[in-house]
Amino acid sequence: MKQRWLGSVLAVLLAAGCARVPEPPLRQGIVSLNPCTDAILAEVADPAQIRALSAYSRDPQSSSMDTELAAHFAATSGTVEEIAALRPALVISGNFTPPATREALARLGIPMVEFPISRTVEESVSQVRQIAAITGQHERGEALSRRIAAALARAAPGDGAAVPALVWQSGGIVPGSDTLIADLLRRTGFANAAAARGLKQADLLPLERVLADPPAVILAAGDHSGEDRMLDHPALSRLPGTERAPFNSALLWCGGPTIVRAADRLAEVRRQVTRPASQWSRR
Incomplete structure (x- = not known):
């Protein structure tokens, strides 16, 4: 009966993102292989329903959840051997699972649901609602959805002016317009300066081009170590009218509860912008 139900779950999840999942829900045995699905699963599921989370969530550099909370769960690096030993009822992950892993799990009869990187709120x-439906925790999913909506409402700008902001990652990498962080910038009163320059996802923006045409705000999304010298280049501090603010790179990619933290941080930066709002449209 469980296998028939799991087949129904997979069919439903593949059909246009519908969040309605047949009963009964999975009460145990869920393994997550991705930090984004880790964070959502840990929010909506009972701990007893989680067999393991990805090892990424124990690493502060890659985690999208509280690493102390992640440490309460078993961790997996995502190898087929580790997953099989956990005897999961279902594996959830992002959509970058190696094909060999996907095929091996299928041969072992271990169902998998893959969630792509969210491009919008x-x-x-x-x-969130799909994962909550898998676990049978509909109300927790709705509670998290309400928290996201409340955070975005708090972060919405009062003046309606879009402040040009550059999210600048290690090595000069910028996010494209079709990304979650770009959506969050729009919702919190910023304009994506990289997209305005015609740059796409993971394009490189050299320091020289930033200095020649600086944005109003630079969100430095790096660890500020030696390899991120460009983000802390002294020439940036001499740019008139350009604010710089650190932005945790762990806030860039995952949705779910990460949106709450990202929106709060963007709102904090937006409040710190000192130039009159009437000047932004002229940049």
Whole structure:
């Protein structure tokens, strides 16, 4: 009966992101292989329903959840051998699972649901509801969705002016317009300066081009170690009218509860912007 139900779950999840899942829900045995699904699963599921989370969530550099909370669960690096030893009822992950792993799990009869990286808040909320449906924790999914909505409402700018902001990662990498962080920038009163320059996801923006045409705000998304010298280059501090603010790179990619933290941080930066709002449209 459980296998028939799991087949129904997979069919439903593949059908246009529908969040309605047939009963009974999975009460135990869920393994997550991705830090984004880890964070959502840990929020909506009972601990007893979680067999393991990805090892990424124990590493502060890659985790999208509280690493102390992640340490309460078993961790897996995602190898087929480790997953099989956990005897999961279901594996959830992102959509970058190696094909060999996907095929091996299928041969072992271990079902897997893959969730792509959310490009918008709406896509992320849909994933929250899907994972909540898998676990049978509908109300927890709705509670998290309400927290996301409340955070975005708090972060909405009062003046309506879009402040040009550059999210600048290690090595000069910038996010494209079709990304979750770009959606969050729009919702919190910023304009994506990288997209305005015609740059796409993971394009490189050299320091020289930033100095020649600086944005109003630089969100430095790096660890500020030696390899991130460009983000802390002294020439940036001499740019008139350009604010710089650190932005945790762990807030860039995952949705779910990460949206709450990202929105709060963006709102904090937006409040710190000192130039009159009337000047932003002229940049």
